[in-house]
Amino acid sequence: MENGQWQRAAFDRLRLSGPFGQIPNPAQAEPVEARAQLANKTMTAKAAFTRAEPDARRHSLIEACARVLARAGAAGTSVRAIALEAGVSPGLVGHYFAGIDALVAATFAHVEAQVSAALDDALAQAGAEPRARLDAYVTASFAPPVASGELLATWIAFWSLVRSHPDIARQHDEQYAQFRTRLEALLGACGIALGNLRRAAIAVTALVDGLWLELSLSPGAFSAAEASAIARAQLDALISTSR
Amino acid sequence: MENGQWQRAAFDRLRLSGPFGQIPNPAQAEPVEARAQLANKTMTAKAAFTRAEPDARRHSLIEACARVLARAGAAGTSVRAIALEAGVSPGLVGHYFAGIDALVAATFAHVEAQVSAALDDALAQAGAEPRARLDAYVTASFAPPVASGELLATWIAFWSLVRSHPDIARQHDEQYAQFRTRLEALLGACGIALGNLRRAAIAVTALVDGLWLELSLSPGAFSAAEASAIARAQLDALISTSR
DNA sequence: ACACTTGTTATACGATCGTCCAATAAGCAA
DNA sequence: TTGCTTATTGGACGATCGTATAACAAGTGT
Numbered sequence: 001m002e003n004g005q006w007q008r009a010a011f012d013r014l015r016l017s018g019p020f021g022q023i024p025n026p027a028q029a030e031p032v033e034a035r036a037q038l039a040n041k042t043m044t045a046k047a048a049f050t051r052a053e054p055d056a057r058r059h060s061l062i063e064a065c066a067r068v069l070a071r072a073g074a075a076g077t078s079v080r081a082i083a084l085e086a087g088v089s090p091g092l093v094g095h096y097f098a099g100i101d102a103l104v105a106a107t108f109a110h111v112e113a114q115v116s117a118a119l120d121d122a123l124a125q126a127g128a129e130p131r132a133r134l135d136a137y138v139t140a141s142f143a144p145p146v147a148s149g150e151l152l153a154t155w156i157a158f159w160s161l162v163r164s165h166p167d168i169a170r171q172h173d174e175q176y177a178q179f180r181t182r183l184e185a186l187l188g189a190c191g192i193a194l195g196n197l198r199r200a201a202i203a204v205t206a207l208v209d210g211l212w213l214e215l216s217l218s219p220g221a222f223s224a225a226e227a228s229a230i231a232r233a234q235l236d237a238l239i240s241t242s243r
Numbered sequence: 244m245e246n247g248q249w250q251r252a253a254f255d256r257l258r259l260s261g262p263f264g265q266i267p268n269p270a271q272a273e274p275v276e277a278r279a280q281l282a283n284k285t286m287t288a289k290a291a292f293t294r295a296e297p298d299a300r301r302h303s304l305i306e307a308c309a310r311v312l313a314r315a316g317a318a319g320t321s322v323r324a325i326a327l328e329a330g331v332s333p334g335l336v337g338h339y340f341a342g343i344d345a346l347v348a349a350t351f352a353h354v355e356a357q358v359s360a361a362l363d364d365a366l367a368q369a370g371a372e373p374r375a376r377l378d379a380y381v382t383a384s385f386a387p388p389v390a391s392g393e394l395l396a397t398w399i400a401f402w403s404l405v406r407s408h409p410d411i412a413r414q415h416d417e418q419y420a421q422f423r424t425r426l427e428a429l430l431g432a433c434g435i436a437l438g439n440l441r442r443a444a445i446a447v448t449a450l451v452d453g454l455w456l457e458l459s460l461s462p463g464a465f466s467a468a469e470a471s472a473i474a475r476a477q478l479d480a481l482i483s484t485s486r
Numbered sequence: 487a488c489a490c491t492t493g494t495t496a497t498a499c500g501a502t503c504g505t506c507c508a509a510t511a512a513g514c515a516a
Numbered sequence: 517t518t519g520c521t522t523a524t525t526g527g528a529c530g531a532t533c534g535t536a537t538a539a540c541a542a543g544t545g546t
Contacts, residue, residue, distance in 0.1 A: 049510085049511055049512075049525070050512090050523095050524090051511085051512055051513070051522090052524095054523080057523080073403055073406060074317070074403050075403060075407075078503065078504080080502080080504095088524080088525090090504095090505095091505090091507085091525065092524060092525080094504085095522095099504075099505080100503095100504070100505095149406050152402075152406070153406065156402050159395075159399050159460060160399050160403070162461070163316055164316055172461060173461045173463065173464065176457065176461065176464060177464075199472070199473055202454075202457075202464075203450065203473045206449075206450050206452075206457060207477075209452075209453035210450055210451070210452035210454075210456070213453070213456070214419065214445075214449060217402060217405055218412065218415060218416045218419065220416065221445075222445055226442070226445070227445075227449075229442070230446045233446070233484070234450075236484075237477070237484055238480070241479075241480055292493085292494060292495070292540085292541055293493095293542095294492090294493055294494075294542055294543070297493080300493080300494095321533065321534080322533080322534060322535085323534090331494080332496065333496085333497095333534095333535095334494075334496070334497090334535090334536085334537085335493080335494060335495080336534095337536075338494075342534075343534070
């Protein structure tokens, strides 16, 4: 879908935290070269043959995939674009991943882990009071780097694979369940009865997802502050009702 | 993305209501021929030259696009696949739409209108009591034909275009605003104060969207009945709180 | 019967797609 | 050093992509 024009948007990057020991990433070290190579081959730049720790290389491919998804969307994310972004030969992608779908799935897992970590960070800064922790957790979902149009592209690309790939569907179910379980713990600490925990967690997850989705999709509809106010109001109602 | 294997899934169809005066649709009249042509050209079937009312043809292309999206997902939705589904030559798509993105946008508008109609139907059957109408409206979002994995593909394909196409972003904003406005009317009838109307509508929309999304994405996580129970509980809280 | 408009077909075109594979370079063991 | 393993390159391959366009068929008005 959408061939040729590319449209290239802004050259913004999805720059979350950087775990793993930064291996030399040509696309970062010499972005000009990479861009010139993409625009047109006036400058024939050869990718340097640099051997990397398999884990690190794998990781750098995943990060490159995330950046391409953020910049060009699912339609513009190809093996070649990812390899170029990683400063690596196209063939290498096939060496580390069974196919591009597998790479997208791994990228989703990675981005999801980073989001998870961001939420945990917010939790750690929230202190010990249960309700404050709950608020911090949901509020963090509406602020960068969690809520952003760039991240949305990764989610959409992943969602589009769920229906046709049973193993990816399983991965989605697991990560959804994990998020909900964490939320159940936070809700339980706020005094919600065990019998109501499941429903409450589903409700909060759905509300947060819905707000996050709309916030990422059209940032003008309402603000992040409004979103977290709405979420807090729902939490108030939930806690006072299903205690 | 995902070339070659096709994976073809089940040959299920997204069959909502059928407005417009059903024009002869070869893909429906002779699905065998269409399928044989797709699988392999052992049977060289020529598309019949049948002139159609422009509006009807346009509409049949939109419906074909919706079916392909539902069956093959965004990745498998191409000009050729749509034309084959509509029983029409590939070139005809370009004659009615500026490009495939425009066709997807039109398809989304059409599907969204059908969903809207389904919700209005539920509203009409709900009688006059404001709260019953509100319940009917949100509950209908969790039952077929609104909540289904097939419809989800159309949404995902549309969402993936929002970021890069400003006019499509505008279309999304308009349809979101329209949904929210309708919800505000229903909420207002239930006695929610004018000052709280906006936030309440955003909250309900987000909750419904989140539940709908998860329900379509992994039907095993919770049931439609559970979803509407959750939504009703939130409505209870909302009405008693922000009256 | 004729010209004219226009919906429709069929194909060509260049680009890009994902995957595969032989050749090459780097590191490591001996 | 020599040999072996393996990460990496770069291009080939066939398929499919979206779009453009010339030829054709069906109406329509005259």
